[in-house]
Amino acid sequence: MVKRDLKVRYRGSMLGYAWSMLNPLLSMTILAAIFSHVVKIETEHYPLYVLSGLIAWNMFAQSVGAGVHSIVNNSFILRKVAVPSWVFPTASISSAVVNSVLALLPYGLISLFLKHPLSLTLIQLPLIFVLYFLFIHGVVMILSSLNVLFRDVGHVVEPVLQILFYGSPVLYATNVVPEKIRELLILNPVAHFIEAVRAALYSGQWLSAQQLFILTLLALLSPLLGRLVYQRTRDGFIYAL
Numbered sequence: 157m158v159k160r161d162l163k164v165r166y167r168g169s170m171l172g173y174a175w176s177m178l179n180p181l182l183s184m185t186i187l188a189a190i191f192s193h194v195v196k197i198e199t200e201h202y203p204l205y206v207l208s209g210l211i212a213w214n215m216f217a218q219s220v221g222a223g224v225h226s227i228v229n230n231s232f233i234l235r236k237v238a239v240p241s242w243v244f245p246t247a248s249i250s251s252a253v254v255n256s257v258l259a260l261l262p263y264g265l266i267s268l269f270l271k272h273p274l275s276l277t278l279i280q281l282p283l284i285f286v287l288y289f290l291f292i293h294g295v296v297m298i299l300s301s302l303n304v305l306f307r308d309v310g311h312v313v314e315p316v317l318q319i320l321f322y323g324s325p326v327l328y329a330t331n332v333v334p335e336k337i338r339e340l341l342i343l344n345p346v347a348h349f350i351e352a353v354r355a356a357l358y359s360g361q362w363l364s365a366q367q368l369f370i371l372t373l374l375a376l377l378s379p380l381l382g383r384l385v386y387q388r389t390r391d392g393f394i395y396a397l
Contacts, residue, residue, distance in 0.1 A: 157247035158254065161222070199329070201272045204263070205358055209326035211259045212353035215285075216292055216346050217317050218252035223296035224303050224313050227393065234393070241393060242386060245296045253289060263357065275360030284356060284363075287375040288349045294378025301382075301389045304396045325350055345374050 199205050226244035227234070234241055260281075267274055303309040323340075324347050330338055341347050348370050355361040363371075 158250045161251040208354045208358040212350040215256040219249040219292045223248040224299040245300045280356040287371045290375040291378045294382030297382030298385045
C-alpha cells in the first residue's frame with residue numbers, strides 16, 4: 157500500500173520520486189528568501205535552518221493531510237476485503253516518512269555546499285523518526301476514525317495545518333519569540349519533534365534527558381489515545397462508508 161501511495165502521488169510526473177527532494181527545496185528557497193531578506197531573520201545558514209524544520213514539518217503535515225481521508229478513500233476495499241481499516245492510515249504515514257527520508261539527501265548536499273558540516277548527532281535521527289512516527293500514528297488514527305463518522309473533520313484539517321505551521325518553529329527559533337507566546341509553543345507537541353530533528357540535523361546537539369522524556373511520552377500517549385478512539389468508532393464504519 158505504501159508503494160501504491162507513492163506511485164499514485166507521482167503518477168504522470170517526469171521527475172517522479174525526485175519531487176520528494178525538490179518540493180522541500182523549492183519551499184526552502186521561497187521561505188528563506190522572504191524571511192532572510194524581507195523579514196530579515198538573522199540565522200547562520202538560514203536556508204539549512206528552514207529546510208531542517210520543513211523536513212520535520214512535512215512528515216507531520218503530509219501524514220495528516222493524506223491520513224485523515226485514508227479510510228474513507230479506501231472504503232471500496234473495506235467493503236470487499238476483510239482487511240483491518242487501520243492499515244490505510246499506517247500506509248499513508250509510512251509514505252510520508254519515505255518522502256522525509258528522501259529529503260535528507262538534498263539537505264546533506266546543501267550542507268556540504270554551504271560548508272555547514274554534518275555532525276555525529278545524526279545518529280539520533282532514526283530514534284527521533286520512530287518516536288515521531290508513533291506520535292503521528294496516534295493523531296492520524298484519531299482524525300481518520302472521526303472523519304469516517306463526521307466528514308467535516310477532513311475539511312477542517314487543512315486550515316488547522318496552515319495555522320499550526322506558523323505556530324511551529326519551522327521558520328524561527330522558540331527563543332526569539334516573546335515569553336507569553338513561547339509558553340504556548342511548548343503546548344504544541346509538533347514543535348518538540350521539529351526542534352529534535354533540527355538539533356540532530358542543523359545544530360549538532362544531543363537530545364537532553366528532558367527532551368527525550370517529552371518525545372517518548374508523546375510517542376506513547378498519542379497511539380494509546382488513537383487506539384481508544386479507533387476502537388470506539390470502528391463498529392460504525394460499515395454504516396458510514
